[in-house]
Amino acid sequence: MEEMEDEEKQASQEKKHTSWVKKVMAYVAIGEAVVIFVGIQFIPWGRATINLPVKAEPKWDSPKTRELFFRACGDCHSNQTALPWYDLIAPITWIINRDIEKGRVALNVSEWGLQENEAGEAAETVRNGSMPPTLYALSHPSARLSASDKEAFVQGLVATFGEHKGEQTSKKKPDDSLHFFPVRKDDQNAGK
Numbered sequence: 242m243e244e245m246e247d248e249e250k251q252a253s254q255e256k257k258h259t260s261w262v263k264k265v266m267a268y269v270a271i272g273e274a275v276v277i278f279v280g281i282q283f284i285p286w287g288r289a290t291i292n293l294p295v296k297a298e299p300k301w302d303s304p305k306t307r308e309l310f311f312r313a314c315g316d317c318h319s320n321q322t323a324l325p326w327y328d329l330i331a332p333i334t335w336i337i338n339r340d341i342e343k344g345r346v347a348l349n350v351s352e353w354g355l356q357e358n359e360a361g362e363a364a365e366t367v368r369n370g371s372m373p374p375t376l377y378a379l380s381h382p383s384a385r386l387s388a389s390d391k392e393a394f395v396q397g398l399v400a401t402f403g404e405h406k407g408e409q410t411s412k413k414k415p416d417d418s419l420h421f422f423p424v425r426k427d428d429q430n431a432g433k
């Protein structure tokens with residue numbers, strides 16, 4: 242009889258002990274996460290390119306087109322990036338910085354005429370909804386354009402940049418990354 246009571250006591254003590262250890266470990270894990278989160282804020286990668294000087298701008302067809310461009314596209318396609326506070330928190334800032342770097346290579350309205358660009362496709366990207374990127378549009382409400390703004394914007398982009406149709410002038414096609422092996426020209430045309 243006494244023996245059993247002892248066993249029970251021991252078991253309940255062990256239980257208490259493990260739940261206590263679990264609690265401490267949870268606090269340690271939270272503490273570590275906080276330290277890592279605070280620590281990564283000091284990694285400067287992703288801040289360097291946020292704002293650069295404006296060298297030359299295209300001749301916009303109207304101030305309205307320029308305004309809409311800076312509202313919906315300027316963060317990634319100009320040197321005048323104006324990000325909300327939450328974009329400056331690591332690791333979000335690293336992700337958006339990558340988009341900004343790639344976006345500026347494709348089209349940068351602050352270095353107009355100084356590099357090759359894909360501005361001729363701008364109207365089409367707005368028309369088909371591929372730009373601004375979905376995740377960016379969701380997290381940046383001011384970049385979302387109303388239907389009438391969108392229509393005016395497409396017209397303004399065509400008037401400012403013209404429009405490439407058919408033959409793409411860019412070296413790469415957007416879906417290049419989906420192919421494990423390069424698609425040969427004659428393979429591409431075979432089915433047509």
Ligand code: HEC
Pocket residue numbers: 310313314315316317318339340341343344347348359360361362363364366367371372373374377415
């Ligand atoms: C969050 C950043 C971001 C925003 C905002 C953004 N773009 Fe882009 N854009 C990119 C990136 C990144 C690429 C390069 C895609 C690639 O290399 O595959 C790109 C590529 C392009 C291209 C080249 C053709 C293509 O589809 O790859 C055009 C044209 C373009 N964007 C126009 C626009 C226009 C117009 C807007 C505003 C309506 C806009 N972008 C908003 C990031 C952005």
